[in-house]
Amino acid sequence: MKAVLAYSGGLDTSICVKLLQEKYDCDVITVIVDVGIPKEELVEAEKKARKLGVLKHYTIDAKEEFVTEYIHKAIKANATYEGYPLSTALARPLTAMKVITIAKKEGADALSHGATGKGNDQFRFESMFRSIAPEMEIIAPIRELNLTRKESISYAKEHGIPIPVDLEKPFSIDENLWGRSIEGGILEDPWTEPPEEIFQWTKITKQKPETVMIEFEKGIPIAVNGRKMKPVELVIEMNKVAGSYGVGRVDIVEDRILGIKARENYECPGAVSLITAHKHLEQLVLTRRQLRFKEIVDSTWGELVYKGLWTEPLRKDLDSFIDSTQERVSGEVKLKFSQKNCSVVGRQSRYALYSKEMASFDEKASDLVEGMLRFHSLQSELSKKAG
């Protein structure tokens, strides 16, 4: 049997290569999908894969696609789930798609991933696998053999799989262009303050406040401080800028797909600052009815993507709604960064529904306002009268 594995170079997926070979009797093709991985890690991963005796190894640069087809949708949807800006959740369907594509090209029989039976990623991988390639088998060695972290480490040692040095720090890390997640160990206790050492992207290196202007075109950020940037470049830039002020930390208790509550820590400087800017621009150009309805749409979008339901038809329907609203979400937003803080201090748009004349207290009000007053709370009044 030939299996294509979503590979990361980390401990779990390295073990999977061996398990697939030994316990499942498979030839293994590893695919590492680059959605924002340092170059040296990609090289390292390939080396590691080859050492593990894979049939083939693919490194796929999906950064551009990740930003334009996933992150941009997420910005337009102000996408969060219970406060989490969806970094890992957002990348999984793309990774799964690439694995499927290779599997079809290579005539493989099975699709494989290294997720455990406790988390969310198993759902995100498998719902894509089942929807897009229902004819293929799914093999999830870690989950199926129900390996704990400790058991994984033993297995690795036994099979000469190199163990990352930072395994001493018992944190499980995942990162891509849209954010970095840190979980495990003492972080699991929701009462314990996360130690400073877990943070990599949001160390404060700048003290002096700075104003950064973001330009949006139809809901998509296209320029920073007047400089047009390519999609990937802009996200990287905002991660750097916001990160240097310590902006973008998220510390929540989150409802996993299985219904388990878990404490999670994230660093999402680019996501947090871009979504903040985007929301404030929407407040300027969308009607209040649009804003209020979009709240529900956005929240539902975030939930679907968190749950790995990228192929749920409702997701596409919500995107149609969102794209329709974004026609006018063009303009500029001024973000003021200071230590651990990112605030909007200005916004403008050629589509602003703002009218200085109407809003200003220096101008006359309409004589007609009395009519609004007459009817504003009519039913409340009738209701009080009815006793």
Place this chain on the structure above:
Amino acid sequence: MKAVLAYSGGLDTSICVKLLQEKYDCDVITVIVDVGIPKEELVEAEKKARKLGVLKHYTIDAKEEFVTEYIHKAIKANATYEGYPLSTALARPLTAMKVITIAKKEGADALSHGATGKGNDQFRFESMFRSIAPEMEIIAPIRELNLTRKESISYAKEHGIPIPVDLEKPFSIDENLWGRSIEGGILEDPWTEPPEEIFQWTKITKQKPETVMIEFEKGIPIAVNGRKMKPVELVIEMNKVAGSYGVGRVDIVEDRILGIKARENYECPGAVSLITAHKHLEQLVLTRRQLRFKEIVDSTWGELVYKGLWTEPLRKDLDSFIDSTQERVSGEVKLKFSQKNCSVVGRQSRYALYSKEMASFDEKASDLVEGMLRFHSLQSELSKKAG
């Protein structure tokens, strides 16, 4: 005719006294409702009212009632409207109620307020007046005579009404225990950064980070750092603590009741920090279905109160829902304050739905998870199959 006026001691309501006397031929009773007004201002206001020749003047301490009957409901509802924690909006119904009570006691014929025809407060006052005392006349001199700020100042000068020194700064201020709003002048332009000088409550006076523990009982904050506090005292304390870190500034473009978009600035240090803490505690003890539904309830509650629809029966229905959810919202939250930042770094509760064993990656997963996977995205799969 005898009119009872909601009095603040400020320019607009002082003019109203004169207008009621001269243009509406009324005997005027002024009522200043203390929902968090510095004592010297109360004294000053009374003096001013008497100088204007009012029939009677009442100073009513409503701080306790404001906190227990309004602010506590707002905390339980995580109440905001487009990002604004409802400070003024929340106090208006209470002020209106007190005015009505005095009017009934004094056998008055009319209820009066000093709001203009552009803003929200006219709606908030009048919907209470109409619902609770439909038999009384409503007189709104500033709105009815459609006075601009400039005209008000002229009128005041002509009639010897003392003009506050800070009128040079053309900002319109309103404050109560739950927050402070600043609007007008250059702030009306949504693109202009608000100058530091407009802020009073959120000047940074502390640099060293500090962790503050808030204890909640059924959704209501009852202790700070282990010290039980009376309702009013606790809110004042949190305004002070959060304010000293510069936390609680809100800068938004907001949809006024009339549909006009306006740029607004607020300082709500206590509100922002207490609601943040409250939300995180809810994430620990409520089911995800409760959390998700409560989002819609909270958002609707905030909209009703913003619009002055305190007497709308739906408000009471939503409170019933909310109170039911808050039965278990008891526990502690650790807030970490640093410059301009307030983050939750820990939360615990005897009602936590958190289970270490279930969440931890050090423990075995359930063998049964495969069943969940089988059905999780079933309809997405069928949908893809259907073409």
Place this chain on the structure above:
Amino acid sequence: MKAVLAYSGGLDTSICVKLLQEKYDCDVITVIVDVGIPKEELVEAEKKARKLGVLKHYTIDAKEEFVTEYIHKAIKANATYEGYPLSTALARPLTAMKVITIAKKEGADALSHGATGKGNDQFRFESMFRSIAPEMEIIAPIRELNLTRKESISYAKEHGIPIPVDLEKPFSIDENLWGRSIEGGILEDPWTEPPEEIFQWTKITKQKPETVMIEFEKGIPIAVNGRKMKPVELVIEMNKVAGSYGVGRVDIVEDRILGIKARENYECPGAVSLITAHKHLEQLVLTRRQLRFKEIVDSTWGELVYKGLWTEPLRKDLDSFIDSTQERVSGEVKLKFSQKNCSVVGRQSRYALYSKEMASFDEKASDLVEGMLRFHSLQSELSKKAG
């Protein structure tokens, strides 16, 4: 001044012609927009208009546009408002658009309608007028002069305006392709049963039950009993078929835009039967997440259109959502008609998410179902455990 009036040939708009001429000093151009008006009435209306001395008269056939651009959207949205399938509400924006078009062509200064100050139509006309032609004046004689029905009749008699014979029956009727509304007189009392005589479209003329098959393509009905029909023809056919069984009566207490509750009676045989069929087809092809979210979308769509907010950007956004869902709403529905009853007794589609194998109790269940059970109510269980 030159005014273009939305004319119906009825009492109110005939009076408006005279009022526009005499009280507003206007040259009047009348426009009757045919959204399903019997031919003889169109002829009659034109004659009447000319007799009243109008400058010009236009008869515009908008039936096709009404069905394809309005009714089809309404079917896709399963559009109702508190049970009312929106007949009049749906046609007003189209009528208003046609009036505006003529006004621009004729270089008119004002737009006019004959709606009173109590109902909904003033909002529907004027929100279109204000949005699309803000430069033109709006004249609403009946509302502005605040004429009651009695006063209107007197005025008509004084000015030799012919009064319809059925004025003795004090019912106010409005009809178009999508339905017929009857209000006024004894019908205003919500406790009184409507007399049979008010119904025209839903007199029972058939006794024998009959099965009618409707074919939909992307949410739009395109054939009846296998016979492809043009849009207008199909709606007329379904009005006839359903009407002959007495199907389509709606008797509700409805919240008018002003907040007034009013008892309303409608006959909408085509609308009721087509929307019923459409909903059942959706249940076969949409996922439950789509169905549930679309409930909220549909309800919001119905409310916007009822309130005359056709130009509200949210309406267009909702249409984008809806159109995305309708991609698969193709298939056939069997409607069984009997006396006063229309039931769906069969539905099929090439996009059905139905799987006989999965649904049937004659087939084995999945062994994996236990996994679903394990997690289905997990949080309820934890919640009970927490006490």
Place this chain on the structure above:
Amino acid sequence: MKAVLAYSGGLDTSICVKLLQEKYDCDVITVIVDVGIPKEELVEAEKKARKLGVLKHYTIDAKEEFVTEYIHKAIKANATYEGYPLSTALARPLTAMKVITIAKKEGADALSHGATGKGNDQFRFESMFRSIAPEMEIIAPIRELNLTRKESISYAKEHGIPIPVDLEKPFSIDENLWGRSIEGGILEDPWTEPPEEIFQWTKITKQKPETVMIEFEKGIPIAVNGRKMKPVELVIEMNKVAGSYGVGRVDIVEDRILGIKARENYECPGAVSLITAHKHLEQLVLTRRQLRFKEIVDSTWGELVYKGLWTEPLRKDLDSFIDSTQERVSGEVKLKFSQKNCSVVGRQSRYALYSKEMASFDEKASDLVEGMLRFHSLQSELSKKAG
């Protein structure tokens, strides 16, 4: 091991007795919970259970509790799920509770039910079992042994379990006071019209139209045609009346909990007519904001109960909301029954928000309506202007 089985006297649960004894080595206590079962069936079931050698048998009359604690809540929530008024779904938690109560009293080790692995009832039983008695084992023989209907029949024959005569008709029936469900066989095909023979409760026996007046007190029906009735009696009466006109048939494609779409047929004459009446009364006494929000609450309530999540805390929260709204849902509704049709033709209440003076076209409108018009579509207008 001692197991308590939710027993019905039907084929599946009779087989379960034997399976529990033979395959699971249990002493079996059978409990039949009467939520509306003909007396002779109760007697028959007991006889059958004893013949199967049970340790003990309980017959529990839960009709009163079913109506007051479940059906009344359902009426107040206008409870349906995709058109289905929840009959079986509504009774399952009560049945499960009674089984648990007996199990605790008898010191049993296990709880058991006869539901298959395809349907909804396994979820409804087990979520109650897990939430209320997590210490007990759950045994679901039919599901665990994955028996098809055919296999069940063979097993019954082998073990001398009497097979009901109507097994030839391959329909699976469930009935209680709130409705009757029929599924299986040719009914599984969503395109096939259900044969008349499957219906028992909705055979047309009356031809002459009849008006029936229902009186509600706080959302609960308390009298029919002026005659006060006990809760159970009233439901039985309405089943009879509505059933005799053929009212209450529901034919839908429904999304089962597992995500499987299934065609289902129901007869719910009492439920359909009482919920119809209740909704119309709500339209008279609730504000439109209440009505609109309650739509979402009701829909969510129906979904929770359908899914067997009776112990989900959100259900209780929704009930608090609903009870608050029902304070004023008191009054009378006239239902007009004719062949297959039940329509509301009148409604009245001392809490009606209806005002004849405001609604009537014979009365003057308010001069103030122009003010409403000015602001009604303000944002749509600004939006058009913005281009």
